[in-house]
Amino acid sequence: MRQALAEREASQLLRRSVTLEQYSGRVLRVAGNSYLNFSGNDYLGLATDPEVLNAYAEGAAAYGGGSSGSPLVTGQHQVHQQLSDTLCDWLGFEQVLLFSSGFAANQTMLQTLAQKGDTLLLDKLSHASLIDGALHSDAQLKRFAHNSLSALLAALNDASQPLVVTEGVFSMDGDSPDLNAMLSLCRQYQAPLLLDDAHGLGVSGPEGKGTAAAQGIVSGDLFCTMANFGKALGLGGAFVGGSKTVIDYLTQFGRHYIYSTALSPALCAAVIKSILLCRGQSWRRDKLHSNIARFRALAADLPLLASQSAIQGLVLGDSVRALNMSAQLKQAGIWLSAIRPPTVPKGSARLRITLSAQHTEQDIQLLVQQLRQLV
Numbered sequence: 001m002r003q004a005l006a007e008r009e010a011s012q013l014l015r016r017s018v019t020l021e022q023y024s025g026r027v028l029r030v031a032g033n034s035y036l037n038f039s040g041n042d043y044l045g046l047a048t049d050p051e052v053l054n055a056y057a058e059g060a061a062a063y064g065g066g067s068s069g070s071p072l073v074t075g076q077h078q079v080h081q082q083l084s085d086t087l088c089d090w091l092g093f094e095q096v097l098l099f100s101s102g103f104a105a106n107q108t109m110l111q112t113l114a115q116k117g118d119t120l121l122l123d124k125l126s127h128a129s130l131i132d133g134a135l136h137s138d139a140q141l142k143r144f145a146h147n148s149l150s151a152l153l154a155a156l157n158d159a160s161q162p163l164v165v166t167e168g169v170f171s172m173d174g175d176s177p178d179l180n181a182m183l184s185l186c187r188q189y190q191a192p193l194l195l196d197d198a199h200g201l202g203v204s205g206p207e208g209k210g211t212a213a214a215q216g217i218v219s220g221d222l223f224c225t226m227a228n229f230g231k232a233l234g235l236g237g238a239f240v241g242g243s244k245t246v247i248d249y250l251t252q253f254g255r256h257y258i259y260s261t262a263l264s265p266a267l268c269a270a271v272i273k274s275i276l277l278c279r280g281q282s283w284r285r286d287k288l289h290s291n292i293a294r295f296r297a298l299a300a301d302l303p304l305l306a307s308q309s310a311i312q313g314l315v316l317g318d319s320v321r322a323l324n325m326s327a328q329l330k331q332a333g334i335w336l337s338a339i340r341p342p343t344v345p346k347g348s349a350r351l352r353i354t355l356s357a358q359h360t361e362q363d364i365q366l367l368v369q370q371l372r373q374l375v
């Protein structure tokens, strides 16, 4: 272990957690200094919304802080059912299942739904939770080149009983697949399509219904969808949504669901409020999208990845360069973490810039000005 730690440190890949002394969404405070935050996933500014915080406190008073059990024993309260109903009403699923994290939801989704004899086809840039879920399943795992339809077609041709897995918005590159084209390939091969929309939910589509809805796809066209409450909804926890049969099956056989304490009821009450605000307050999405457009216009001369989402990658290649730039930005009052391998492929260390509805025009100007100087 010591050797592995020393090797990580020597190659500039050691990570350390950062303790926030204060957080308001747009600004965070670390070790006595305040920084403009360009590293979070609170895209709509809901994590600190007073109505959401009130719902949290009222939820705790009404239902308790913790659920007190796993969902099939004593952990399922009325508010869990209300949250499930709210999700079905919003997103059009027949049924959903709640999880304590997106990581757990993805693990269960792939480990449980993929069977012996199946082949899980995952995009090359899939999130670690999807890769681990696939590795823990009895199915074979194959990966296809990122967002490449021709690579997917070749993989479908080769695979026995394929299931295809992709993300609505890729967490490090911020780009999206052409889901309609993927669906039509999947139909040709009778392959179910499974979607992780952690970074699309709340942000894209009518009422923030997510990436599939933004591309005109109804939820029933997908085999199932996972998304979490810890990104645009500003809280924590996750769900898998799909047909009654898929969700009934996960309820019986999904180990991360069955053998884990159910979500806090207070949290469920807060998520319900956050969904209500997310659906109704389209100004949050409008502001976010105008901030994205402003950033991309101002930073047009910088080597950004092609992304129209809140996640904007500035690939620098070398981990030391990414760390140095992150440190220099801190001196200018900007919090922008360097993302290094193994989170991203070797040689593609980067600054992962995330925009939020809370950023002002001046914040974005300052960021671009600083980035331009450093690049």
Ligand SMILES: Cc1ncc(COP(=O)(O)O)c(C=O)c1O
Pocket: 101, 102, 103, 104, 106, 127, 129, 167, 170, 171, 196, 198, 199, 228, 229, 230, 237, 238
């Ligand atoms: C694409 C994607 N899937 C799944 C997860 C895991 O979700 P959670 O943070 O709720 O465990 C994340 C977040 O880290 C993610 O970016």
